[in-house]
């Protein structure tokens with residue numbers, strides 16, 4: 034039987050543990066807090082993040098990383114992106130040679146502008162054949178309710194991607210393989226920033242033309258960055274690109290979208306942060322995505338506008354006007 038360790042008892046870690054269990058894996062869920070781990074083991078429910086979902090007996094929880102990692106085929110990482118380096122540093126010595134590390138995270142590291150797979154390779158000292166990524170239109174609550182969805186499992190080694198695909202394929206979760214790790218990760222990280230922008234437009238009371246414009250031009254800047262970094266442009270037309278962008282930019286379940294909506298409605302940054310209980314990766318990653326773009330000479334005006342609003346206190350209306358008053362250009366340049 035395939036053994037999986039899932040690190041992070043938040044929304045997506047817990048929902049993905051359910052997917053793995055439904056696909057026939059034995060799953061050990063690692064969490065920081067003993068009360069939550071005990072609650073999962075005794076009630077079969079994660080009361081803080083997915084209280085409506087009952088987990089099967091093949092999912093058990095622990096606070097002991099060594100116990101979670103013992104004999105694991107896959108170690109699935111679902112902690113906030115900015116905490117990965119520190120957390121993985123502690124877990125790395127416990128990882129066995131057969132274990133493939135799987136990132137569920139959709140962020141770019143602040144300071145280094147590294148993708149999560151790069152942080153994993155660096156901290157755990159593993160090659161590309163032992164690092165995989167899962168990314169797509171996968172709002173945790175819908176997946177936990179076993180609503181049909183698809184996703185992408187990416188690894189430079191296609192055989193490993195196929196093994197991971199088999200480990201998480203269920204009647205309601207349909208994973209497609211891809212070898213473009215860079216494109217899948219960029220799609221996931223940048224859509225959170227575009228989701229913030231679309232949320233702001235929603236909060237300002239703007240309509241579907243504005244939102245479609247932000248989504249489409251957001252995808253154009255994601256693709257530009259991807260091309261500069263060696264991604265396959267077709268990835269951005271797929272589930273990890275357009276698919277995830279559509280889900281995030283249209284759903285009230287998206288934390289990034291909701292965060293942007295609150296700002297667009299006129300809430301202050303402090304009020305919006307206080308109202309956000311879960312991880313909205315784009316809030317931090319907008320800065321690291323912009324950093325990555327600048328390091329590579331790529332123009333990302335929507336990302337820049339989001340950084341201006343979220344980190345420089347620029348009013349949303351002014352940021353939108355600045356975007357609309359840029360010089361006219363060809364759609365493809």
Ligand SMILES: NC(=O)c1ccc[n+]([C@@H]2O[C@H](COP(=O)([O-])OP(=O)(O)OC[C@H]3O[C@@H](n4cnc5c(N)ncnc54)[C@H](O)[C@@H]3O)[C@@H](O)[C@H]2O)c1
Pocket residue numbers: 041042043044045046065082111112113114116120137138139140171172173174310311312314
């Ligand atoms: N929720 C979704 O629908 C969804 C879907 C796909 C991908 N993702 C991505 O998955 C990743 C995790 O998101 P989530 O939705 O599970 O977030 P979440 O906020 O629901 O849960 C985060 C988990 O990490 C833990 N955590 C917080 N700080 C930590 C630290 N310093 N060290 C260790 N653990 C810490 C929290 O206690 C919690 O268990 C993010 O990168 C997110 O973009 C989320």
Ligand SMILES: O=P(O)(O)OC[C@H](O)CO
Pocket residue numbers: 139169170171172173225228277280281286287288289290312313314
């Ligand atoms: O809630 P968000 O904004 O982190 O989005 C969740 C998922 O990434 C959607 O695929």
